[in-house]
Amino acid sequence: MESDQIPDVVVLRLPLYVRALTQLLEAGAAVVSSQELGSLLQMTPAQIRKDLSYFGRFGKQGRGYSVEFLREELRRILGLDRRWLACLIGVGRLGQAIINYPGFAPEGFNIVAAFDSDLDQVGKSVGGIDVLPMSELQRVVESEGIDIAIVAVPAHKAQKVMDQLVSSGVRGILNYAPVAPQIPMGIALRNIDPVLSLQSMTFYLLSPPDGPVASMPA
Amino acid sequence: MESDQIPDVVVLRLPLYVRALTQLLEAGAAVVSSQELGSLLQMTPAQIRKDLSYFGRFGKQGRGYSVEFLREELRRILGLDRRWLACLIGVGRLGQAIINYPGFAPEGFNIVAAFDSDLDQVGKSVGGIDVLPMSELQRVVESEGIDIAIVAVPAHKAQKVMDQLVSSGVRGILNYAPVAPQIPMGIALRNIDPVLSLQSMTFYLLSPPDGPVASMPA
DNA sequence: TAATGTGAAAACCTTCACAGCT
């Protein structure tokens, strides 16, 4: 065995810490305690300290954490200190909204290619990117060094696209199609599904609970 | 004390079951076992049976579950057997994509009003819906009986909007802004944040694990 | 026979509480 496996839930929380630390940095804070960070994110200080302890010892006892240092470390751990190239599959309405979404590039995620199986779309330019046919997928993924694919195709085409992506060499998939894709081990998958979010939310709208109602932002 | 509290993770999975059952129904399946459902969703049969057992006894021993019956029951439990009215806050690029997204209405989620604090946007029609000023929020939420708000405003405006929504009487919030909102207990909150999803995914792209890499589709 | 429903066990995650460092 090598180093202990990091719980998935912990990895899901690290980007939240990075975001909070970025805010603090912009606000001019030099040091932060787990207490403060916790109240900012509505989490317990103990959870934050425990999460960080999986990766090292970043704080100074009696003082807290250097905002800038901790932020840098977490960004390095998550691989956010470099650029990631992504391609988009499907340039319908949703795909176009994704390619024009201004939130990806500033965070280091660059959409550098777009594909569509509809030959009427191929050749068009969407958000400044030429739409290529699916037959070009593997070649472009390899030549450009694309790591991530963003899938915005109709549900009934999603599994086939996933299969093509996996064999093209993409290593991570951000899936917007409302399906539960079958993906081999070793490929990272994240699903974005607002309908699913609403459908679990309504449970709590029917029978308001006593306790707090919230969700992991993921 | 009344009936035992249902774990949140269980509620998050119910819509997945509903979706799989809908597919099975369309494929003409009359009966399904937890085994089959599990392989469709890449979950263990035991987990599915346990999840369902929180709500009742829906199966027949030796046979499995009636696809149609189980689907109906789960839809009733989640409150999906009725319409839900939603309003949209923020009609920028993202907001327009949301209002034009064709996936909500067929699932019973109807966006019936849109608001924006930018008075240049007010009065326009987006996706067939008139954009109203924020000052109209409370009146419209009450008169139309709106339960859910979808937030698509810039990060720096999000918390203020949340506060307005809470006092307007909305009971659930689907948040697309990249922030961790402070919300009082009793309001249901779901966050949609593709950047956060990518930022946790890259961890696994750096150091490919031995185990499977996946995420709750939420 | 075949698959559910469920207590009990195991695994996992969060919180506690305090030793130890600055």
Add this chain to the structure above:
DNA sequence: AGCTGTGAAGGTTTTCACATTA
């Protein structure tokens, strides 16, 4: 004096395994 880092405790979720029943 104050806050981290962390074993241990506590709580929650998943998995097991089998009695039960159609």
